[in-house]
Amino acid sequence: MQIENKTFDELQIGDSAELRRLITPDDLIIFATASGNYNTMHLPGFDTDGDGKSEEVAPGMFTASLIAGVLGSMLPGPGTLYRNQTLSFMERAHAGEELLARVTVVDKQAGGLITLRTEVIRASDDAVIVNGEAQVMAPETKFVAKDIHIPGLLVQRHRHFDALIEQAAPLPALITAVVCPVTEESLNGALLAADDSIITPILIGNAAKIQAAAKSLGRELTGIEIIDEPSDTGAAQMGCQLARDGRANAVMKGHLHTDDLLRAMVDKETGLRTGRRFTHVFVMDVPGEPEPLLVTDAAINISPDLKTKVDITQNAIELAVSLGLEPRAGILSAVETVNPDIQSSVDAALLSKMADRGQIKGGAVDGPLAMDNAVDMAAARTKGLKGAVAGRANILVVPGIDAGNMLAKQLSYISHAEAAGLVLGAQVPVILNSRSDGAMSRLASCAVAAIHHFSQQGD
Structure with missing residues (x-):
């Protein structure tokens, strides 16, 4: 200027x-x-x-x-x-x-x-x-x-999550099996979502601990169903059973280890398998970004092969459609050209071609893309990249759990993003938050689950 x-x-x-x-x-x-x-x-x-x-x-x-x-x-x-x-x-x-x-x-x-x-x-x-x-x-x-440069300001508010909660408000309350809500944080998120009529919770876990957590919050649980199940394993199995029986349309993780919940979900006899891999999506509200950013998979699949990445990408695209986004999936690697020595770049190119041939449906897919030219139009132009995705990706498919976890946490702790977490590929949406997540993340996760569930029901 x-x-x-x-x-x-x-x-x-x-x-x-x-x-x-x-x-x-x-x-x-x-x-x-x-x-x-x-x-x-x-x-x-x-x-x-x-x-x-x-x-x-x-x-x-x-x-x-x-x-x-x-x-x-x-x-x-x-x-x-x-x-x-x-x-x-x-x-x-x-x-x-x-x-x-x-x-x-x-x-x-x-x-x-x-x-x-x-x-x-x-x-x-x-x-x-x-x-x-x-x-x-x-x-x-x-x-x-001739060159006056003033640093920009970033307002740390989460308008995308506010919009998702507003989008979920007119939907029927999603009946949700909440597994082990035995701490204030894990119970409060479910109760806030219930206050907004986003979910109708069924609380499963140690009943005495659940009541104690409610007392600490100053909340009454009158009218909310509580199923007393002292063990984490038993509570996870009960949550799956409620979903299989049609009594619950979603499962929500409370204060238990993710592995304990997933172990019950993947059981061949009593779990929630559908034939598609379970994959995790972070829906991230990054201040300053024009729309939510989906990061997948940063929580379940450690070193996904090509077949698993197909499910990871397809699940994320379907979620983006449910949320009203135009899906643009950038398949990330360290480079934007195919290098046979970098397997993630090879997988990215194959996923892109599979989307071209209709093996991945519902959205634009491009890769390999480095992080900069996936999300920044100027960087994409510098590298001569064109198409619907380069510089405009709203879905970031990471090479593995290390990269995904680092990316999600960098967005949260450096870019001040809030993250909603959802597991897809099961019979019902699974709301999967970290035990350290705050009430807004849990509330937004419930909203995302409700929007996705009722969108899928309408298809």
Whole structure:
């Protein structure tokens, strides 16, 4: 971005400059964080006046700050210092509206003092939001810079999970066998999902521990079915039995080891096999990304062969379709070209060709792709990669569990993503969260399971 000022000697009466700005909900959050003004009238998601909808009113000083943006960046520009500003707030602006901030020189005085008429106008109807007058000390020294770079800001909120929970809200409550919800964390996620009518939980495990966890949370379990099963193994088997008998449409992992739950699920006689491999998908809400990002398989299949990767990819595509996404599966490797010495690149090329021939259905598949050119359009262009997936992948199929686990945790702990976890390929969706996951991850996992289950029922 090039920036250039106008010195006091260059400025003329009538000189004008303007700046357009679309107000976004993130702008409101950033301003609240910077200013300490947490008036909920100005924040997304709050209904302060009780009319049933979020107000999302732009703070008056935020709209006025657009005037300062014109003065400091454009006219007079760098070197300008405020002396005085009057403001009259005529209307209110809201998130989603485009504003036009304009300044016009009306007077020059000896000593470098400039007076400017200032106003902020709503672009859609020319309504004046703010007007006033500014007095500034204009710069005396000419300044031009051709490459001004300001670091971007990332708002750490999880709009994609909010949208998934909203998508699940009108669906029937998913009857869910919750296995071993014997700690506050594992029980709370199920109860929050029940509060939102996303699931109807059946709690299976040590009844005394379940009641103790509920007491610690300050919650009553009246009306919720509890099946007393002291052992983790027995609780996992009971969860599978409820699913096989049609009493439950999903299984949710509580506070037990994943291996104990999976062992019951893969049992040939009493488990939940369907003929397709069980695969795990993380649905990740990464701040700043335009849609959820699916990472698979990072939890079950350790070193998947080509046949297993077919199921991993197909399961993820079907889940993406259920969530309303346009599936674009990037098959990851260390490189974007086929190298016979790197098996993951060979597998990726075969999966891509299998999708071309209809052996994998429902979405676009491309590989091998390195991580950068899977998710970044500029990196894909640099490598000369074209097609629907390169630079735009929303499904990342990893070479093995090491890479998948590292990728998912990097997104969570470095990029501040939230992760919902689901096992696919069983007779019912299996909600599989880590024991360290918070309530939002568990709630979103329930929403994903409900959306996928009822989407599959409708096919």
